[in-house]
Amino acid sequence: MVGDKLVELRKAKRKTQQEMADILGVVKGTYSSYEQNRRTPDSEMQIKIADYFGITLDELNGREYSRNDPFEDADALMFSDKEGFDNLSEEDKQELKDMLNDQLEYWINKKNKK
Numbered sequence: 001m002v003g004d005k006l007v008e009l010r011k012a013k014r015k016t017q018q019e020m021a022d023i024l025g026v027v028k029g030t031y032s033s034y035e036q037n038r039r040t041p042d043s044e045m046q047i048k049i050a051d052y053f054g055i056t057l058d059e060l061n062g063r064e065y066s067r068n069d070p071f072e073d074a075d076a077l078m079f080s081d082k083e084g085f086d087n088l089s090e091e092d093k094q095e096l097k098d099m100l101n102d103q104l105e106y107w108i109n110k111k112n113k114k
Contacts, residue, residue: 002046003037005060009053010035024048054113 010020021031024045033039041049050060088096 001037002040002061003035005062006035006049009055013053023052054110 006020010017015023017032017035018028021028024031026045030039034041046057046060050057053060
């Protein structure tokens with residue numbers, strides 16, 4: 001639930017509930033009710049929270065994915081299934097490489113924002 005994630009994120013940033021309330025522009029009681037799952041932040045507030053912590057709305061709402069290796073599927077295609085990669089046209093290989101470079105840039109920028 002959102003509240004459990006908020007507690008985890010707030011503690012990781014070493015913030016108090018009052019500091020988070022101030023950052024988000026709400027009173028402490030409202031923020032506290034988010035953490036206790038008594039209230040769910042509206043979509044606008046969820047966006048504000050996700051932006052502050054540098055996470056996706058999916059992550060905020062408990063839909064996790066592995067952030068350890070964003071290229072796991074690409075590695076499987078290009079290295080574990082070498083034959084599959086070799087069977088791609090040169091144009092498709094270049095498109096895949098361009099997509100990987102875009103993703104790498106995204107992850108580096110995301111990591112540097114924290």
